[in-house]
Amino acid sequence: MPKRNDLEQKALQQIMNVGFEGILQSDLWRKLGASSREGSRIALKLEAKKLIRREKELREGRWTYRLYPKRVPASIDSIADCPCLMCPDNARCDPSSSISPQNCERLTDWLLLIAKGEPGTIGDS
Numbered sequence: 210m211p212k213r214n215d216l217e218q219k220a221l222q223q224i225m226n227v228g229f230e231g232i233l234q235s236d237l238w239r240k241l242g243a244s245s246r247e248g249s250r251i252a253l254k255l256e257a258k259k260l261i262r263r264e265k266e267l268r269e270g271r272w273t274y275r276l277y278p279k280r281v282p283a284s285i286d287s288i289a290d291c292p293c294l295m296c297p298d299n300a301r302c303d304p305s306s307s308i309s310p311q312n313c314e315r316l317t318d319w320l321l322l323i324a325k326g327e328p329g330t331i332g333d334s
């Protein structure tokens with residue numbers, strides 16, 4: 210049986226891997242080979258450390274929790290279509306100049322699409 214600290218670390222890793230979709234507590238414990246009692250304790254501990262958040266969810270007539278990471282590590286994919294990467298004005302772009310991220314429509318549009326959950330759509334056609 211794995212040690213509790215190992216399980217805590219593995220649980221956090223799994224929760225971070227699933228990202229913002231979250232994972233059902235019971236599915237996570239099954240994957241890690243932990244009992245639901247042990248798993249609940251770990252989830253509470255991770256929540257107390259502000260590493261995850263738990264949301265109550267009704268599943269097959271029973272209440273359970275879905276676990277979400279508080280933070281998801283940034284990946285290269287997440288910025289692959291950022292307009293700044295291929296921008297012809299990149300070298301002149303500076304917060305103190307007239308070409309600036311503060312007034313850039315392309316950057317604003319891209320950020321708005323990300324906020325709506327539609328990354329990768331700018332310039333795609």
Ligand code: SF4
Binds near residue numbers: 292316
């Ligand atoms: S913020 Fe706008 S102008 Fe500046 S580099 Fe990015 S896309 Fe180009």
